[in-house]
Amino acid sequence: MSELWIIPVIFAVVCILFIAAGLRANKADWGFWLTNALDGWIRIFCRYYHRLDGDNIQLPEQGGAIVIANHISGLDPFLLISSCHRPLRFLIAKEEYERFGLTWMFKLAHCIPVDRTGRVDKAFREVIRAVNQGDVVALFPHGKIHLDTEERIHIKPGLRKLTQKLACPVYPSRIEGVKGQGSVFTGVVLRGKAKLTSFPPFDHLRFQSNDIDLEIGALLLGRTFEPSELIS
Incomplete structure (x- = not known):
């Protein structure tokens, strides 16, 4: 004893x-x-x-910015964090934010919960406030997990609406090589060979284009952008 x-x-x-x-x-x-x-x-x-390889996201040393990426698994936020030299505040679904045993971690990281079943105004205002005070906010503009094989290409209109309120750069990235794609949990557990490709930032004025939701969607999904392509 x-x-x-x-x-x-x-x-x-x-x-x-x-x-x-x-x-x-x-x-x-x-x-x-x-x-x-x-x-x-x-x-x-x-x-x-996960043998992450690829680019680091070249964020400015200070000032607000938005980081976006395709969303293929629950590992994606970790890969983005690992590719940045500044903290990222993630826009996260309320049901994930309130998941048992994980809420403390999301609060530590100052994640922004969004209620996808109701009004998103509160989360929208919080993103604007965060970027205006110099934070970097990360989000997945296709919404929930969206694989490369899915038919829909265009992103949701929320990002375009944010850029109408914020004069900040948007940094797009593409994630590949994750095993267990399509799942929040298995993508974290199964060992893959993850790769992140960082693209040049989009100026907020570029979001005035009528085709911007389709252009960014195609970029994130690794597809060729055709301006005349109809939004499915």
């Missing part, structure tokens, strides 16, 4: 080493040591387990 004190000591040492490793791998300052440690472990997980 007298040796049972070793168990909490070992646990404490493991926790300290775990946090220290995360802080060493951390690249973005989230403003809190625990979030920074989680950032580091997300990068370790993506680089070594």
Whole structure:
């Protein structure tokens, strides 16, 4: 019985080493040591387990911006975080935000929940406020998980509406190589060979084009954009 004190000591040492490793791998300052440690472990997980390769998203050192990508699995937010040197505030479905056991992490990351079954005005205003105060907001403009094989190409109109209120650049990226595509959970667990391709930013004025929802949708899905192509 007298040796049972070793168990909490070992646990404490493991926790300290775990946090220290995360802080060493951390690249973005989230403003809190625990979030920074989680950032580091997300990068370790993506680089070594999922073998993430490809581009880093070249965000400005300061100022508001929007990051967008195709959405193929639950791993996608981790891949975006691992490809940026600034913290990302994700627009996330309310039902995912309230998922048991994960809400604390979403709150630490200052995610913005959006109720897809009702009015989205509150989330819309929060995104505008966040970008105006200099944050980088990340979202998946096709909405829910949307695979390359699906018929619909164009993105939802929310991004275009945001750019009408915000004079900020939009940084598009394409995610590939994830196993377990189409699932929130299996994409995280199954080891793939993830790749992220970052494209040049879109100026907010470019969103005045009538074809912008289709153009961005095609870019994110790896398809050729045809201006005359009808929106399905």
